[in-house]
Amino acid sequence: MQDSADIDIDQMDYRLLRELTRDGRASDVALSERVHLSSTAVGRRRKLLEDRGMVQGYSADLSLSRLGFGTTVIVAIELSSQAEHVLNEFEQAVSQCPSMSFCSFVSGDTDFIMMVHVKSFEHYDSVYRKELSTLPHVAKIRSSFVMRKVLDRKVPAAVLAVQP
Structure with a gap:
């Protein structure tokens, strides 16, 4: 390409x-x-x-809330190491997590940012215990619950505002 x-x-x-x-x-x-x-x-x-x-x-473009998954959780993961094999093993394991809709390797204080969609706080507890806490090489997990969606663009308006 x-x-x-x-x-x-x-x-x-x-x-x-x-x-x-x-x-x-x-x-x-x-x-x-x-x-x-x-x-x-x-x-x-x-x-x-x-x-x-x-x-x-x-x-x-599915309505996750109408499908019963109205709670979005942003998860920040710190790994115990940034060695290539550690990153590869973690990324491979994340790809097997059914609750994940987004995961990116990022710069800064954390290593990975993820998005998880769940039915409730109790459902997230289950996802945390069965999926997140079983991921390899995890040193720290921080979770933030989305209180209200303010903007959800698939493509930033600025990208398509460009005029050649």
Whole structure:
């Protein structure tokens, strides 16, 4: 795949990307009306954006709260070491945790930040005991419960506000 710095996209591509982030299921005809371009040109541009890796896929945005998982917990993990084998073993184990929806290796005072979705505080206690506390090389676990979601963008507005 090409480095994104090597890919030229124009204002029309940005307009199309903005519309796709609003509605990834939109047909080429519907998109063409929104961006004022023929549906054939929209289809060609969409395919090119997909082929270049600018659009990585389409998915359903599920309501976790309506599915019973209304509590979000941000978990910070410190490991006992940052040796490569320790990082690899931890990352492999995290990928097997069914309650995890997000995990990233980060800089700063902690090593990994995770997001866990649970039904309740009691459910989180179970996840903590059965998943988090069994992860290899963990020195410290800090949990923060999300009180209220203020913003949840899939793509920061600034990314699509860029005009070439």
